[in-house]
Amino acid sequence: MIPYGQQSINDADVSAVVDVLQSDYITQGNSVPAFEKALATVCNVPHVNVVNSATSALHLACKALGLGPGDTAWTSPVTFVASANCIRYCGAQVDFVDIDPETFNLCPKRLAEKLSHHSKNGLPLPKLVIPVHMCGQSCDMSSIHKLAQQYGFKVLEDAAHAIGASYQGHPVGCCEYSDAVVFSFHPVKIVTTGEGGAVLTQSREVADRIELLRSHGITRDPEKMDREPDGGWYYQQLDLGFNYRMTDLQAALGVSQLKRLGTFIETRRQLAARYTKLLSDVPLKVPKVANACSSVWHLYVIRLKLEELSLSHKEVFEQMRDMGVGVNLHYIPVYQQPYYRQSGFQDFALPEAEAYYQEAMTLPLFPAMTELQQDTVIKTLAKILS
Template sequence: MIPYGRQSISDADIEAVVAVLKSDYLTQGQAVPAFEQGLADYCQVPYVVACSNGTTALHLACAVLDLSAADRVWVSAVSFVASANCARYCNAEVDFVDVDPATGNLDVVALNNKLQQAALVHALPKALIAVHLAGQPCDLKEIGTLCRQYGIALIEDACHALGAHYQGTPIGSCLHSDMTVFSFHPVKPITTAEGGAITTRNQALAAKLRLYRSHGITRDPQALLMPSPGEWYYEQQLLGFNYRLTDLQAALGLSQLSRLDQFITQRRELARRYDELLTALPVQPLQQHSDRQSGYHLYVIEVAERDQVFARLRAAGIGVNVHYIPIPAQPYYRELGHDLAAYPGAHSYYQGAISLPLFPTLSHTEQQQVVHALDQAICG
């Protein structure tokens, strides 16, 4: 079966991990800071905090905003459930913002209307989590402007979008947001096996992220609250977590980062070929905006009779997937009072969405096989 995504591991990646295995430190050594600096340079941002996965990165981003049961967080209605769960981990109330079915990204008009209504009843959110679905940046400038207007923290969920650009600037630069979150799961633009990171321009947020990442403990002499009796001294200053990334993972990530631009170029070329190969079929790829460059984590199409087409493609050995079931449709969130009917854009997007195989090593022959199987699945 041709999978929808697959990691690409080189001999250099393996050698980087082996070098750490032969070193004195498998964790809490120098590989993680080196990886963080590499990401900072790539994203053109001063602060990067690496952690154990994309979900913990989202949780950390919510935790440092001091979210509580008294707060609300709004989330794009179409995403993986972690985009909303991270706020629930902080006991915050979650609500959703509808998406544009043509892109799957947050609908700015829907956001603006929802903010105006919330302001009238004093029910504004403390934070908004905006998702860059499939690797295409959402309308960051407009969303950032609205968040600043209403005093809302903006978290970019860029777990799909490392390597993407918005108006010429790399995603992760945080020019329009407070923090940006990345994932390094094996199907993502680069992998650390499991891993995540948060970028920010706010030094205080970065320091707090590092504190929360490692049990709330610091050994930094300049950050201690009590006099230090010796070099062994450390302080737990808040209730944090063990969300650290290992040096093994960081070494893999830093090696992969050196090939990120190559990976993105390959993904964009494959997406361009899909665009050409699919012109004769009754399908609609996600709309792409001219002022941004997608990282093409996913290649999503909209197709009629999606469930039937999906089943036929799987039977033909094509590992298609659906990204995603709208979060308000999940039983957990339905129990909290949410209803997918309130998000017609998300419902429309979901009804037809299929993700076709897309990864840097997908061959042209495999891609043609995917398109042929899709043609057969549609025609029956």
């Protein structure tokens, strides 16, 4: 089976982890701050906090941006459930904005329409909007930023797919048009730490809040305590935090992986360009990249032209897998999940998200993929669709 995604681990990665295993600290040593510094350099941003998963990063970012009970946050329906779950973790309400059919990202026009409708009709406006950079391509952040200024909400970029991408010539992660950005380092992402995530921000206040919350709300900094320390052992819990820390083992792998970020991205772009060229005569729609964006191609998602096919979406998917091609689907609209249907979305539907779900299919794409494997994917898909 050719997988849809796969990590790339080399000897340098293994050596980096072994070095930590043989050191005095395998949890909170020198590798965590080294990884944070490396990410800050790549993204040209002053503050980075790494944590044990991107879900944890989303949760902490929401809390640090002030989201809580009685608030509402909006996100994309076409995303992994964590983009919405992080809102619920804070006790806030979730709502969804339809996608752009070309980029699969949250659509600024739909966002503007929904904001206007809610404003005119006295409906809840969002305290926070979480645009998701699907497949490695940035959302139209300039347009979203203008709406944030108009309606007074904060912006958290879910860039789980998009480390190394750029928007208007600036790296995703620099927070030019947002209050914070979240990355994921899951094994199928651009770089991996096994599991892991990061929050990037230009705000010292947000960064300090996340640093506190990721480690049980505990500080050892005397300047932050309400009285003089009893001794060198002393610490204080200032808030109800979490154990969301990244280990030095994970961070060492991240530092090593980040050195190959450019190579990973270039390989993905070459494979994506080859897919686009060789699939030009097959009855499907290939993905597009907006002019302002440079995608890192975390995913290559096609859309089937079902009106030209005798097979259903499900039949194409199952035949591909039966023939050894590990296609996938990213994602089922979040509001269709039983939890969200039971939470007020029983009769909810967004037309572009629905159409996307009926047609979308993720083809295999990963740095170690060979042209022979890619040819197998293309020929298998062409044979099934013909």
